[in-house]
Amino acid sequence: MDTADDEAARQRLVATLRQRLDVSERTLAAIAAVPRHAFVPDRYRSRAYDDRPLPIGREQTISAPHMVAVMTDLLDLEPGDAVFEVGTGCGYHAAVVAEIVGPGTVYSVERVPALAEAARERLDRLGYDVTVRAGDGRDAFAERPVFDAAYLTCAPADGVPAGIVDRVRTGGRIVAPIGRDGAQRLVRLTVGEDGLEREDHGGVRFVPMR
Numbered sequence: 001m002d003t004a005d006d007e008a009a010r011q012r013l014v015a016t017l018r019q020r021l022d023v024s025e026r027t028l029a030a031i032a033a034v035p036r037h038a039f040v041p042d043r044y045r046s047r048a049y050d051d052r053p054l055p056i057g058r059e060q061t062i063s064a065p066h067m068v069a070v071m072t073d074l075l076d077l078e079p080g081d082a083v084f085e086v087g088t089g090c091g092y093h094a095a096v097v098a099e100i101v102g103p104g105t106v107y108s109v110e111r112v113p114a115l116a117e118a119a120r121e122r123l124d125r126l127g128y129d130v131t132v133r134a135g136d137g138r139d140a141f142a143e144r145p146v147f148d149a150a151y152l153t154c155a156p157a158d159g160v161p162a163g164i165v166d167r168v169r170t171g172g173r174i175v176a177p178i179g180r181d182g183a184q185r186l187v188r189l190t191v192g193e194d195g196l197e198r199e200d201h202g203g204v205r206f207v208p209m210r
């Protein structure tokens with residue numbers, strides 16, 4: 001259920017993000033559209049619209065709204081873009097991306113089968129047409145044509161694995177936290193004809209990629 005209080009809390013969150021971040025109105029509209037309270041465990045419902053990560057079980061978390069906004073914005077998405085997410089977690093970030101690209105073009109993989117299953121059911125119930133698979137991001141959706149963009153919500157210690165880079169078309173974007181605990185950087189990679197162009201977007205803290 002999306003109550004008037006949820007809606008008001010979400011609008012306040014979006015107003016804060018608009019002030020604090022340099023992100024597009026399209027990204028903010030996507031954050032405004034997704035009922036984050038439906039993605040957090042019941043005991044955290046009253047904090048669903050705080051701008052902070054929250055535990056979702058299995059030692060994993062739902063990302064903070066500002067981080068979802070910044071990463072989504074860096075992907076420079078257009079409606080219809082095919083997007084690859086590594087680390088579905090509860091499915092919140094995938095829902096935000098689906099608000100921008102539309103139905104049927106978000107593909108997400110999650111290592112923990114129970115989380116993948118729960119996210120698939122939740123996204124379905126909320127009306128998001130996102131394909132969720134249990135598995136390892138390094139080799140998921142190998143049968144699919146290349147994606148327009150990809151992002152990781154878990155941090156590979158030594159750079160984005162080649163198996164993921166290979167899944168993105170020339171000119172496509174990859175946004176990811178990279179590095180070991182305590183020293184991770186958020187980067188945007190653009191896939192060029194002869195290599196990756198890398199942009200640094202500051203220090204971050206994500207769960208390690210397994």
Ligand code: SAH
Binds near residue numbers: 060110136138153208
């Ligand atoms: N996208 C989520 C955040 C997920 S947290 C949100 O909307 O808030 C990161 C997730 O990455 C965890 O659920 C973790 O299990 C998953 N993960 C870690 N290593 C992975 C791998 N190699 N392949 C796929 N998922 C992985």
